[in-house]
Amino acid sequence: MKKIITKTVLIALVSLSIIACDSVDFGDINDNPNAPSTAPSAGLLTNSMVAIGRPWTPSGLVMSTAAMLYSQYLANGQYPDESRYVDFNWNYYTYYAGPLRDLQEVINVKTGSEALDATNTIAVATLTRAYILHTMTDRWGYIPYSETLQGQENKTPKFDSQEDVYKGLFNEIDTALGMIDLTAPSPKGDILLNGNMARWIQFGNTLKAVMALRLSKRDVDLGGLAKTKFNEAIENVITTSNENIKYTYLSDDNNDHPLQDRFVDEGRKDWIMSDVIVNYMIGNGSNTAPQDPRLAKYADPVVGTNTFIGAEYGSGNDLVDNFSFITKNIIENGTAPAMIFTAAQMHFSMAEAVELGWMAGSAQDHFKMAIQESMNQWGVDAGAATAFINGYTYNGMQSIAEQKWVALFMQGYESWAEWRRIGGPATIQPPAIMLNGTGVPQRQAYPSTTPSINKVNYDAAVAAQGPDDLDTKLWWAK
Template sequence: MKTKLIYLLGLLTTLGLLSGCDDKFDEINTNKVDPTTLAPSFVMNKAIIDATYLDGFGTLEMLCYEFGIVQQIITPYGSSLAGANYNQNNVSNTPLVWQNFYRNVLKQIVDVVERTKDDANRTNLYHSARIWKAYSFMILTDTYGDIPYTEAAKGYISEITSPKYDAQEVIYKDLLKELDEASAGLDATRAVESTDILYGGNVAKWKKLGYSLMLRAAMRLTKVDPTTAKTYVTKAVAGGVMQSNDDNSVMRHSALYNNWIGNHLQAREKTNFYLAAPFVNYLKTNNDPRLGSIAVRYVGAKGGPEQVASRASTDPKVQVGMPMGYDNVTVSTPAVLAQYGVASLWDFTQVNLNTVLKLDAPEFHVTYSQTQLLLAEAAVRGWVTGNAADYFAKGIRANMEQMAAYDVSAAIKEDAIQAYLAAHPLDMTKALDQINTQYWVASFLNGPELFANFRRSGFPTLAKNPYPASEITEDFIRRMPYPDSETIVNLQNVNAAIARQGPNTLSTRVWWDKK
């Protein structure tokens, strides 16, 4: 009996303990500091940050292709760095814009658009997100042509894992509509997002970005649909484009959050990339003071270890750009070195890592300078009022003044700006050449925009890269091929895009890139 009593007491105690353990079970086992959702304003910031890539390797499409195609920065090396230097398809680097924007930027920004579209308290965030979404899709379609658009980045939202590819013509017309509606929809009397990393919630600046981006998108259509182009150029100007460098869309960096192009070149690729001869020669020939802000040469260096501060010169007179069409062996032959007056391939001019590519150097998306130069072209075409020469001069001045944003040592003095402008007025007999060549200079380090406007305008006039093992059928690379991963997971839709657009090669032109 005693044994049974002890057993019964033990059982009751156990049940009591179990009952006590269950008390407030859900509260105790809920992690109150692990978020299950993020504020859309923070997700928006992530989409803006990711547009300048997640690490140095993400910039290799710019470094190996876009900068080289437009002959501003080149590498003589092959293997993992092969690209525009040899006019070859390097399948490791051509997908990098695709991967970053679909996997990161658009995944974030589409989520923001979806979560704010019906929120009356966040209309400004919604319209700002639409503008950034349009900017992101512009980069993708300019780079690859036909792409997933209407069904893109909706895997989590609508479970669309094999999105169809939309024709670039359809994409551009919708982008213009989106920019028109979103820019007009921004309202300074409504709630703003003060945590906005780009403009701190300044609605007026977001409007100017939207309309300036609309101007850029409209000018893409100059060859294929000038009527639509003129319509939206007119709307952009009426809406209000950027008015000064204070309106620039710029990603600022710090010692902790780096400029990833600068980070990559200051680390593993420090001795591998050089300013190309066509770019250096253009700046030298025209006594352009920007060369002193952009370039450095380690005079007499015979190897990477000799690229030291004591050899560094930013004097424009001594800069020597690396010629196109060589690899690291052929550019190092005695005849070539003697022809260019350098001691070795390491003696050619590079981008200055202490100014425009220091670790905390800013990166620009859309600028007042670019906007003024596009207005200059629009004025030449008779699409806007105002004097083309005035827009032209303001665009050049704005870019020269923009140099100060990189570093105090990169700032250009007022007398140098005035002297350059006086020596380079707009000549209406060659206005499109002059304007778009200045756009080429003003867009330095903005790879996607350099590549797009070069194809769109046909300027500057560059000689074909003469490297003998070229894989392209035209004089220049015209687009990036779709990633191999797409043919594995989305083959039917890829094939439909190829059938409509043309072969999946470096030579196929996108819709707006007509001869």
């Protein structure tokens, strides 16, 4: 019996050693050893910028095959579903929980910080954020904006009207531009413009001008806001093609061009040049000598020939090798850049602004400069460029719409947005078979979980904007 008592006491003592009411001290065992606990501002900024160029859908912003199909630059090979709008719901959560959250963290870290690069870092993060959100509102229309990125504090962010998103973004851009200090150190981790703050002034103004012009049909409703914003920005936008703002892909396989991955690494031939753009650029030339000299830069002739042949948009084109592909300089070149903003685009914008009566000058001169900058961008030789420009009869807005569409080749989302606003060649027509919608898409539908997990706000957005499908026209397109 005595033995038992001794043992009992011993066990009881061991037990007591770990009893401490509600908790036991485990030290720092639950501190995650796999990731740092302090926010690395530079790494977060870089990551949010890499997201702009990252493959693949739905994240791809500057390199999206879906958007290039909407614009009918491309056609599908054997599998035509993508060109028939198979994708309905597009997940934007990857932007909020990804780059936008990372940028918010950068802004939080630098707000109130005495670091010398604080204001410039906040400005760069804000401009990057504005660029991403602008691309988003042009895809979905109403988007969560004013109540976002608060984690568990607000589990059901409301959808803001596109008008409010645009106005909010104008404010953000203006604030950011006001913060830029050319004498202060630039942010670390800026892989987009390498810390060149003068370039960020161009970036902010170019973005602002693009956004302002997008509201051309709403300028009167907005009391001239679009015109005002456009004119505030236009003096400082990019104007020559060597100023083009681009996303640079690197040679290593983690960071190289997404199309190079598809065509070379994976050997896929799922995208070919569409008949819409090839025939438009052949124009009154021939399929061996197209009217537009850029076609030979955009695309390669059919293998073994010198003819350019586009594949029927919306069809299954099984014999892909009978058609022209995007130039090898892109699909077989891992370091081909992707354009974010181009000088050509901005000259078209200025031509349109003159046509709209927003600014003084000659619309036709800007139109010609736009094509010239586009030719420069693609490395067309001067003589051929001049011949094309001089041979082109300028016909006001229709010419701007058509030639801007040509010049925005590969800039899928921007091109699709402009087509929805000002149109393009009449040959852009919906395919015979559509898996969703009743025409070329006007928007993308919200993530499929949204009606369940954010129902009240989703219903309000649908009630205000129109059905959550591909056909509902956005506010600025009406």
